[in-house]
Amino acid sequence: MxxxxxxxxxxxxxxxxxxxxxxxxxxxxxxxxxxxxxxxxxxxxxxxxxxxxxxxxxxxxxxxxxxxxxxxxxxxxxxxxxxxxxxxxxxxxxxxxxxxxPAPYWWDELEALLAPGGGPQPPRALELTVDGETRAWPPGATVSDRGTAFEVWAWLRTRAPQSIAAGMSQVRAWAGAEPALVADALRxxxxxxxxxxxxxxxxxxxxxxxxxxxxxxxxxxxxxxxxxxxxxxxxxxxxxxxxxxxxxxxxxxxxxxxxxxxxxxxxxxxxxxxxxxxxxxxxxxxxxxxxxxxxxxxxxxxxxxxxxxxxxxxxxxxxxxxxxxxxxxxxxxxxxxxxxx
Ligand SMILES: [Zn+2]
Missing domain, CATH: 3.20.20.370 (Glycoside hydrolase/deacetylase)
Incomplete structure (x- = not known):
């Protein structure tokens, strides 16, 4: 040593x-x-x-x-x-x-919603409007595509908690997911x-x-x-x-x-x-x-x-x-x- x-x-x-x-x-x-x-x-x-x-x-x-x-x-x-x-x-x-x-951190939920293992990706673009700003990511954006996933994360994380929550509910709607249904181990x-x-x-x-x-x-x-x-x-x-x-x-x-x-x-x-x-x-x-x-x-x-x-x-x-x-x-x-x- x-x-x-x-x-x-x-x-x-x-x-x-x-x-x-x-x-x-x-x-x-x-x-x-x-x-x-x-x-x-x-x-x-x-x-x-x-x-x-x-x-x-x-x-x-x-x-x-x-x-x-x-x-x-x-x-x-x-x-x-x-x-x-x-x-x-x-x-x-x-x-x-x-x-x-019992809900996970929003970045863990984001991962769960975007991860390839989480089911098929919706065929449409992920479009988010938060604090009056709109951004879209092309269809097929996944967390395994770190560039896109980190863009979503980075775009949200500077914001107030209620703005992040608004963004997350749009991601959920895009993914067709229930709010924050995540395994016990993530909490x-x-x-x-x-x-x-x-x-x-x-x-x-x-x-x-x-x-x-x-x-x-x-x-x-x-x-x-x-x-x-x-x-x-x-x-x-x-x-x-x-x-x-x-x-x-x-x-x-x-x-x-x-x-x-x-x-x-x-x-x-x-x-x-x-x-x-x-x-x-x-x-x-x-x-x-x-x-x-x-x-x-x-x-x-x-x-x-x-x-x-x-x-x-x-x-x-x-x-x-x-x-x-x-x-x-x-x-x-x-x-x-x-x-x-
Ligand atoms: Zn921390």
Missing amino acids: TPAAASVILCYHRVARLVSDPFHLAVPPELFAEHVAVIARHRPVALTALAAEVAGGDVPPGGVAVTFDDGYVDNLRAAKPLLEAAGVPATVFVTTGATGD TMTVEELRELVESGTIACGAHTRTHPLLGAHPAAVQREEVGGSRDDLETWLGTPVATFAYPFGRRVIEYRGSSVRVVRSLGFACAVTTDPGPVTARSPLHELPRHVVPVDLDGPAFERWLAERLAPPPGSPPLRRLAKRVRRDLRERLTPAGRL
Whole structure:
């Protein structure tokens, strides 16, 4: 194992085996078990503890903080037992407006409606009119055609919740589907399940807004309501302080902006995490800690190599080839839409 120089925060979403996973959100349970075994051989650290190290100006190397976004029920059913058995702490960021809602997230429903496995595609164009704007996608648009699917997703996600709901009802009408009839495995946790998730102390909950908006597209007052509201919900439900926040989608400028950071800081969070990749050091900004979204298809040895690369010492004066490789990798991580929810 290469000696570690940095610490990192990992971002997962789901631990599940899905038939179709176009957003690359789900790590199959048997692979996640291998990831946990690798993490346990490094320095597993709770996110709040890592943030305290950053605040104290001393981050020992090799720290790995595990996080999950969005609060899917498989975090409780599949991830928690593995994490507890290995003594690996984790933080689950919860969209509190989705808590206890049997309906899935709109992007999961979009996938279910557009996926090729979901039945024949209607032979007509998918035409959506939202907020006075109209756009059409040609017949045969499917999620397997990532370009089109991500266009629909990207076109909707900047909007207010009621506008996204309006768009989704038009997608449903186009597909001839009932509203939000989706398997139990796609749903998020209930309040009772969140309590069960945190009861042993291995897993903590963090805030992730109420409706998962693209924060940067909304005024500061709306952002404050979303961010502070989700923390209030969790503190009421769990009876413990909630000190951490994850920006929905998570990339600076594209998906949140300076006003979002000011809102989060002013609400007194100990730290907040992004999905911009990078190492955590004593110089990392506490309210914009970088996170690596973990690729969903790595087995144990591949994950170990992937992790070692991210924990490796930053080269003092790297040969150009290595620098170019690092820049290419970072660009690829920033540009891949997968996993940024
Ligand atoms: Zn999210």
